[in-house]
Amino acid sequence: xxxxxxxxxxxxxxxxxxxxxxxxxxxxxxxxxxxxxxxxxxxxxxxxxxxxxxxxxxxxxxxxxxxxxxxxxxxxxxxxxxxxxxxxxxxxxxxxxxxxxxxxxxxxxxxxxxxxxxxxxxxxxxxxxxxxxxxxxxxxxxxxxxxxxxxxxxxxxxxxxxxxxxxxxxxxxxxxxxxxxxxxxxxxxxxxxxxxxxxxxxxxxxxxxxxxxxxxxxxxxxxxxxxxxxxxxxxxxxxxxxxxxxxxxxxxxxxxxxxxxxxxxxxxxxxxxxxxxxxxxxxxxxxxxxxxxxxxxxxxxxxxxxxxxxxxxxxxxxxxxxxxxxxxxxxxx
Ligand code: ACO
Numbered sequence: 001x002x003x004x005x006x007x008x009x010x011x012x013x014x015x016x017x018x019x020x021x022x023x024x025x026x027x028x029x030x031x032x033x034x035x036x037x038x039x040x041x042x043x044x045x046x047x048x049x050x051x052x053x054x055x056x057x058x059x060x061x062x063x064x065x066x067x068x069x070x071x072x073x074x075x076x077x078x079x080x081x082x083x084x085x086x087x088x089x090x091x092x093x094x095x096x097x098x099x100x101x102x103x104x105x106x107x108x109x110x111x112x113x114x115x116x117x118x119x120x121x122x123x124x125x126x127x128x129x130x131x132x133x134x135x136x137x138x139x140x141x142x143x144x145x146x147x148x149x150x151x152x153x154x155x156x157x158x159x160x161x162x163x164x165x166x167x168x169x170x171x172x173x174x175x176x177x178x179x180x181x182x183x184x185x186x187x188x189x190x191x192x193x194x195x196x197x198x199x200x201x202x203x204x205x206x207x208x209x210x211x212x213x214x215x216x217x218x219x220x221x222x223x224x225x226x227x228x229x230x231x232x233x234x235x236x237x238x239x240x241x242x243x244x245x246x247x248x249x250x251x252x253x254x255x256x257x258x259x260x261x262x263x264x265x266x267x268x269x270x271x272x273x274x275x276x277x278x279x280x281x282x283x284x285x286x287x288x289x290x291x292x293x294x295x296x297x298x299x300x301x302x303x304x305x306x307x308x309x310x311x312x313x314x315x316x317x318x319x320x321x322x323x324x325x326x327x328x329x330x331x332x333x
Pocket of ligand 1: 131132133135136139144149150151152175176177178179282298299312
């Protein structure tokens with residue numbers, strides 16, 4: 001069974017409620033139908049009931065079993081306004097501003113408050129909204145998990161080379177959120193990704209903190225940042241198998257690892273690659289996907305108190321269904 005099929009099977013075992021705010025995009029409605037038919041999750045769609053039903057009828061989409069909720073007339077709107085004002089009081093958010101955010105056409109704040117308040121277990125958006133729009137609304141409503149300051153993301157990279165990582169599967173982070181993480185943020189990214197390695201692949205992480213330098217081969221402040229992150233990460237989770245700074249070949253190839261980082265428990269067999277910044281991470285995942293023909297599942301957002309995931313605006317219906325299944329699995333804990 002492929003990894004994606006395994007994730008779908010896991011989602012089905014304990015169906016969670018996932019809210020889809022972007023009802024005006026027909027791909028979301030097609031995806032909602034498929035998710036319901038396959039029993040992957042329960043779906044709440046945000047939008048005007050008549051408008052949503054009209055799109056569904058015109059496109060031949062069956063939304064039976066899907067709950068359609070209109071934020072402007074929702075019974076919990078007033079309670080969400082109160083909560084959002086309280087959450088953003090240090091920023092001086094007024095009731096009028098909160099109500100405007102919660103009834104905005106993109107429905108992102110309303111969906112976030114549903115997740116925060118437990119009226120949905122997770123959210124999937126980003127078919128029309130930008131990554132920035134989706135994440136900012138999630139930061140302000142759902143917030144970060146206890147003890148975590150940095151929300152980040154990872155990709156499950158399913159490569160065609162079984163000798164890499166875990167039977168060809170690697171976790172790459174952060175490839176989508178933090179443009180310039182400092183050492184503390186980089187350490188949090190490593191710890192969060194290691195935990196997700198365990199929950200998605202069911203194996204302990206072997207985390208490589210990547211750099212253009214291996215074990216002092218170059219001397220530069222950028223390599224120093226990676227070393228500092230390594231020490232912080234070890235402090236957060238002393239049991240984690242983690243090493244750095246390592247070049248990508250030393251992380252992945254046993255012969256190169258033995259030569260450049262002798263005695264390392266990670267070099268040559270890393271299954272989690274932590275990139276020093278977003279330029280490196282984003283470029284790397286796209287190159288591995290396009291040039292090496294790997295399947296890139298993600299970005300999967302980590303570090304939020306409850307799951308919210310961001311789609312690429314070019315996503316297909318199948319991508320949305322997969323991200324809903326991933327979100328449901330994250331919600332299962
Ligand atoms: N974790 C937690 N909170 C954060 C994070 C984070 N990583 N980043 C920002 N915040 C919070 C800030 O603390 C601040 O909170 P406050 O309002 O309570 O004070 C708020 O968010 C705004 O902070 P800014 O620094 O102004 O962040 P901004 O809103 O400019 O942007 C964002 C945040 C959207 C994540 C930005 O860093 C970004 O655009 N990242 C790149 C996204 C992207 O384009 N990725 C590549 C494409 S995706 C792909 O290829 C698959």
